[in-house]
Amino acid sequence: MTKICLINPPTTPYFSKDIYFPMGLISLGTSLEEEGIESEIIDFDLDLKKDPSLSNWETFKRHALQRLDHTECDVFGISSICSNFPFALLLANEIKMKWPNSKVILGGPQPSSVPEETLRVCPWVDIIVIGEGENTLVELMKGDWDVTSLLNTSGIAFRNGKEIHKTSPRKLIDNLDHLPFPRFERIQIQDYLAIAPLIPLIEAGRGCPFLCSFCSTSLMWERQFRMKSPGRILEEMRRLQRDLGLNSFSLTHDNFTTSHRYVAEFSEHFEKNNSEKFSWSVSARPDTLNIERIHALYRGGCRGFFFGIDSGSAKTQADIQKHLNISHFKTILTESVSLGIESITSFIVGLPTETEEDLDQTIHAALESKLMGAVDTPLHRLSPLSGTSIEKEYRSELIWDKTPSDVSLSPFDDEEIDELIKSQPILFSSFYSVPTPNLNLNMPAFSVFYYEIINKMPSVLKALLNQTQLSPCDLFKRWDEWRSNYYQTRTIDNSLILNLLGEFIGSLSSPATVGIKKCSEEVLNVATV
Numbered sequence: 001m002t003k004i005c006l007i008n009p010p011t012t013p014y015f016s017k018d019i020y021f022p023m024g025l026i027s028l029g030t031s032l033e034e035e036g037i038e039s040e041i042i043d044f045d046l047d048l049k050k051d052p053s054l055s056n057w058e059t060f061k062r063h064a065l066q067r068l069d070h071t072e073c074d075v076f077g078i079s080s081i082c083s084n085f086p087f088a089l090l091l092a093n094e095i096k097m098k099w100p101n102s103k104v105i106l107g108g109p110q111p112s113s114v115p116e117e118t119l120r121v122c123p124w125v126d127i128i129v130i131g132e133g134e135n136t137l138v139e140l141m142k143g144d145w146d147v148t149s150l151l152n153t154s155g156i157a158f159r160n161g162k163e164i165h166k167t168s169p170r171k172l173i174d175n176l177d178h179l180p181f182p183r184f185e186r187i188q189i190q191d192y193l194a195i196a197p198l199i200p201l202i203e204a205g206r207g208c209p210f211l212c213s214f215c216s217t218s219l220m221w222e223r224q225f226r227m228k229s230p231g232r233i234l235e236e237m238r239r240l241q242r243d244l245g246l247n248s249f250s251l252t253h254d255n256f257t258t259s260h261r262y263v264a265e266f267s268e269h270f271e272k273n274n275s276e277k278f279s280w281s282v283s284a285r286p287d288t289l290n291i292e293r294i295h296a297l298y299r300g301g302c303r304g305f306f307f308g309i310d311s312g313s314a315k316t317q318a319d320i321q322k323h324l325n326i327s328h329f330k331t332i333l334t335e336s337v338s339l340g341i342e343s344i345t346s347f348i349v350g351l352p353t354e355t356e357e358d359l360d361q362t363i364h365a366a367l368e369s370k371l372m373g374a375v376d377t378p379l380h381r382l383s384p385l386s387g388t389s390i391e392k393e394y395r396s397e398l399i400w401d402k403t404p405s406d407v408s409l410s411p412f413d414d415e416e417i418d419e420l421i422k423s424q425p426i427l428f429s430s431f432y433s434v435p436t437p438n439l440n441l442n443m444p445a446f447s448v449f450y451y452e453i454i455n456k457m458p459s460v461l462k463a464l465l466n467q468t469q470l471s472p473c474d475l476f477k478r479w480d481e482w483r484s485n486y487y488q489t490r491t492i493d494n495s496l497i498l499n500l501l502g503e504f505i506g507s508l509s510s511p512a513t514v515g516i517k518k519c520s521e522e523v524l525n526v527a528t529v
Helices: 023-035 043-051 059-069 082-098 107-115 116-122 135-143 147-151 189-197 215-219 230-244 260-273 289-301 314-319 327-338 356-371 389-393 416-425 441-457 458-468 470-487 495-501 501-507 511-528
Strands: 002-007 041-042 075-079 105-108 126-131 155-161 163-166 248-252 279-284 301-309 341-349 380-383
Touching: 002 023, 002 043, 002 059, 023 041, 023 075, 023 135, 043 059, 043 260, 059 082, 059 389, 075 082, 082 416, 105 107, 105 135, 107 116, 107 126, 107 155, 107 215, 116 126, 116 155, 116 163, 126 135, 147 155, 155 248, 163 230, 230 248, 230 260, 260 289, 260 511, 289 301, 289 327, 301 327, 301 356, 314 356, 327 341, 327 356, 341 356, 341 441, 356 458, 356 470, 380 389, 380 441, 380 495, 441 458, 441 470, 441 495, 458 470, 495 501
Parallel strands: 002 041, 002 075, 075 105, 105 126, 248 279, 279 301, 301 341, 341 380
Antiparallel strands: 126 155, 155 163
16 A cells, blocks of 8 residues: 655744644544554654754755655655745655655645645645545545545545646544544654653644634634543543653643533543643633633643733724633633643734734733733734635735744745745735734834843833833834844844843933833843853
């Protein structure tokens, strides 16, 4: 039977402390193995972390083809998210040129959002698996690849000569407990743990019923909220403890706490049966939690929350169809922190309808959450993800400026890649930005400026805003003007922001800022010791 090579393209810069863990490929490979289909997983993001010289695109291509040659596969399945899609397509082209008789299959969230557009632009791609891939890929690998067989395979798009076909959607897996237990022995798991000890090794469920205008989750999982049973998740933890000695876990699900009934069932099961005292973290919307649920989750072992708050402005919350109540969020954060549940509070800036007043409210909410005890407060620039409401609305107005959101930071600095991204904004929209007509701000610098200061000098920022009576946007404008006059070549360098903050505060020439300047320098000295 045909052997398939499952590929994770380069995804994160070599210097990043993160790594993109190929959980999807492990699930696919395990499902194939259950059906007697041979596969091999190659993770080029891990290769890049282990050998930074591969961050040169030409060097990487030679390395990639050598590794793939050793697999002796004639089918190549490349899984892709928005940030690695350009490299997935270029790598697919290299594969097809070297092995013209091979089959090249794409899958994952990004190709699923633009299947027909991808096939039109990339004649070297044969098939795209749309959405949930386990059953679809098994069926493809068991089939004979002729047109009739492909037309009868639901959940794919493919090319037949000059014609592009998209088949009917595949029914999602109703019971995720029916998925086989992931076989992590198929990869070099210790290499991942050495880079990121809390990589998400447990997929708790799939699908979010909400429809935020900037989020692409609903496209992949069709808004169908599904969870593995508490017993299945506990068993996965026990296997990982047995095999890897792990006791703390990150559970992957976009909104673990969607169902109140499931939260109660899960909490009760873990409170009664978690004899190993496993701890775990989840993503949650504050409006799906109350004090009682937080305490129940804590008793079951929850020690971490990720909250996507996104905006501190009620108007912007409505614009992005999120509708969070910021006052309720603060209540939930306060209770979580009081229990010792480490909480991350994430925000987005650069949304298309934002005004400076909206942005000021977001910065104040982010700063307050950090002062309330959030362990980290990411501040992301908006990335217009393919197929989302925001991307569709602004598709004809996307802006390329080679400063993408941190959602799509490239591992490579290469003209070939830049030209590909510039030529296909619909395929690579996450590398673009949308117009912000109400904001006359350097948004790339804005997000980095406030991320650094909120997370490393929150008390300094609070004092500075109070003493100067400047709004966050006005304070940044003063910084950006000062920086451009004296440090033109280092616009958004993270260390520059912190190291020169005291000097900037001194430039404000206010008696009230003298003590703040001294405080900022003392904080920086402590942080760098």
